[in-house]
Amino acid sequence: MSWRSDVIVAGGGVAGVAAAIAAARQGAKVLLIERYGQLGGMATGGLITVLLGYERYEFGLNKEIGEEILNQKAAVLEVQATREWVEDMGYTSIKRIKFDGEQMKYLLERMLVDEGVELLYHTYISKAIVEGGEVRGVILESKAGRQAALGKIVIDATGDGDVFATAGAQYETEEHPWGLGLGHRFGGVDIDRAMKYMKDDVKRYAALMDQLEKKIGVRYHWSPSARRGITLCMGPRLYNFNVLDPRDSTRLEIRGKEIAMKALEFLRENVPGFEDAFIVEFAPQFGIRVTRRLVGEYILSTEEVKSGARFDDAVVRSIYDVPYGCFVPKEIDGLLVAGRCISMAPGADELRLIGPCIATGEAAGVAAALSVKHGVKPRALDIDVLQEALQGKTLPKAEVAAAMRV
Ligand SMILES: Cc1cc2nc3c(=O)[nH]c(=O)nc-3n(C[C@H](O)[C@H](O)[C@H](O)COP(=O)(O)OP(=O)(O)OC[C@H]3O[C@@H](n4cnc5c(N)ncnc54)[C@H](O)[C@@H]3O)c2cc1C
Structure with missing residues (x-):
């Protein structure tokens, strides 16, 4: 058996889930492939059950997921220590949602099922299928043997960049200064x-x-x-x-x-x-901060994150912008990247937090669906069309932006 979809989402962490939901809401036929039998990745399986960065994304899927987990009485909203402590850690966040990981797994799964996303658990993506510099799909390994899933656009949300690495895209690796751990x-x-x-x-x-x-x-x-x-x-x-x-x-x-x-x-x-x-x-999954990171069309620097730099091609906006180039590999087409392995400099840690990963997933999902709809490669997608579609999702509506002074 093989699969054919408009959009394939590789990996069901928070970024992958957000990407799949966002693409499905744009009318795309979406397949999400996950190696384990649960969604959430680090945020659930890794026991990183603390959603940081929430107050900066009180719109789009961050708001939806945050409010829903609080409504279900499966989380607590906390104001984090002191601003100084947060800044010492290199973050800018002061509000966090501490949630129950099991309830979060169920919530994310329900959201995907309700949006009509096809979900494939217990399936490992071993390789990208590339033809003429364009990703056409992925090779799957499971109890059913080796299979293929073909898609018009693949979103690499594996956290480790398994798709872009095997597609031949440029990437960097890093041992994060805070190391790894088993929750x-x-x-x-x-x-x-x-x-x-x-x-x-x-x-x-x-x-x-x-x-x-x-x-x-x-x-x-x-x-x-x-x-x-x-x-x-x-x-x-x-x-x-x-x-x-x-x-x-x-x-x-x-x-x-x-x-x-x-x-x-x-x-x-x-x-x-x-x-x-x-x-x-x-924890069923040990805690990984960074392995591979895409070297994309644009590499967002730590200074740009900390100083709140603005970009004309921003697709995620809070107190800083994430430009579209961070999602797009330099040479390989048919591929977008979301979550903790997008194109950023070492130290731009803010972007690895759960809130930003949900936001980059959501933006990638919309971009993939629009690329399919308009029959263009992701790098050729009209940025005005994309930004228009992201209003109220990962780009705050004009009146919210004014209130946030962004
Ligand atoms: C120790 C530690 C502490 C942290 N503390 C916080 C915190 O307090 N607050 C906060 O907001 N953030 C924190 N983070 C960061 C945050 O948890 C992650 O960066 C974020 O959850 C990453 O989400 P993601 O969806 O990009 O990637 P992941 O969560 O890694 O998701 C990737 C998904 O893809 C799947 N996958 C991977 N490879 C394949 C493959 N080949 N085939 C099929 N499926 C595959 C995985 O199983 C997983 O489900 C912490 C991280 C660590 C490690």
């Missing part, structure tokens, strides 16, 4: 008692964490999750693992679990509130 959750925790113990004597707690660091070789942090009695650790920072190599990925899985279980034992013995704690889950 996990502990249950049975009296969080109020544990937080009180932590806050009552900050120095005492820091000394305990020093002891734990000596035991496990890495600094350990936990925080309350969106659910009562359950803590969240998005993964202590680990280095020197190349997760594009399954041998290193395996080492990371083993090391990540060992750290979590040693931390659990230590917290049980030393921190009031953790006495009856138990492991709820190790």
